[in-house]
């Protein structure tokens with residue numbers, strides 16, 4: 001069997017997605033997600049210029065060999081563009097292999113470790129009251145775990161909070177980056193009050209999570225972790241930028257609040273010290289940005305040795321292909337923790353028909369051979385690419401900060 005054709009599909013049904021389709025000489029095909037929010041066309045160029053020409057004529061069943069060919073063979077290793085491109089190929093090849101076997105992907109990985117996959121949804125509001133209403137809506141919809149982000153008095157625009165209450169949140173909201181102004185002190189004074197209000201209204205059973213989105217220093221993160229300890233967070237996410245993995249050692253010494261990190265990671269080596277030193281509790285690197293199923297499986301296996309569980313990234317900027325494949329992975333992986341879920345728009349769901357379903361705060365994996373997600377190429381053409389950028393943050397004195 002040979003790869004006869006491979007091509008990219010860029011479509012924007014509400015937001016941009018990069019899809020790779022690989023077709024074999026026997027008429028089977030697979031699709032993979034290569035979406036890198038705000039940098040989509042860099043992955044498309046990488047795939048079209050450097051990857052697709054080398055795939056034609058290869059045996060699509062040699063997933064491992066093709067992975068190493070693309071990783072080692074490029075000489076230039078790692079990085080989000082390279083690893084998203086490799087991931088798109090890898091996901092499409094696993095899709096083909098599972099279809100050839102006539103099995104849903106989770107069966108090829110080793111079968112079910114659980115019947116359903118717990119997810120967390122996103123509650124956001126301009127202030128604490130509005131945010132609590134959104135938490136209540138999620139609880140009514142059956143969620144067992146909710147990420148809570150509210151506006152902060154004195155900060156005009158902040159990650160995770162929609163411009164108007166009730167509107168969906170989309171961070172890549174302008175053609176060129178919008179500029180936000182950030183105040184660490186205002187944020188740190190506010191967050192413990194938010195979680196006190198959440199526990200007061202919803203009691204102790206609901207799992208609650210929070211995303212700091214990389215904006216603190218290690219000692220500030222340590223303070224936040226300590227101050228929210230009474231509210232028993234499921235996790236505190238991305239509390240500092242993680243290029244310096246040792247920073248987590250300092251935070252860990254100060255707090256028992258569980259720590260999650262890794263949505264921007266693209267390699268095992270981004271997380272190696274974090275895992276081996278048990279500085280974190282959840283690893284968030286997901287299939288699209290970290291080299292696909294083949295590589296993320298290695299990360300999960302290493303994590304499992306150190307009591308670190310998975311908590312895959314799952315915002316709307318990952319396509320339903322990534323989400324669908326992730327649900328198969330989550331159903332199999334022994335050290336599963338939780339799966340992030342931000343529902344896609346109905347336009348996105350129509351372009352990407354899928355067989356996974358949400359029920360009572362969990363995802364249920366589908367039984368269709370492959371990863372269970374397809375693309376309607378004709379419909380996709382109705383939504384052309386639109387450049388969209390993530391914002392940048394500046395401190396009140398104008399210094400560029402982490403967004």
Ligand SMILES: O=C(O)C(=O)C[C@H](O)[C@H](O)CO
Pocket residue numbers: 037171211213263313314315317340390
């Ligand atoms: O979902 C999350 O936890 C995020 O932090 C989402 C990111 O801001 C988003 O993927 C950026 O493109």
Ligand SMILES: [Mg+2]
Pocket residue numbers: 211213237238263
């Ligand atoms: Mg995050």
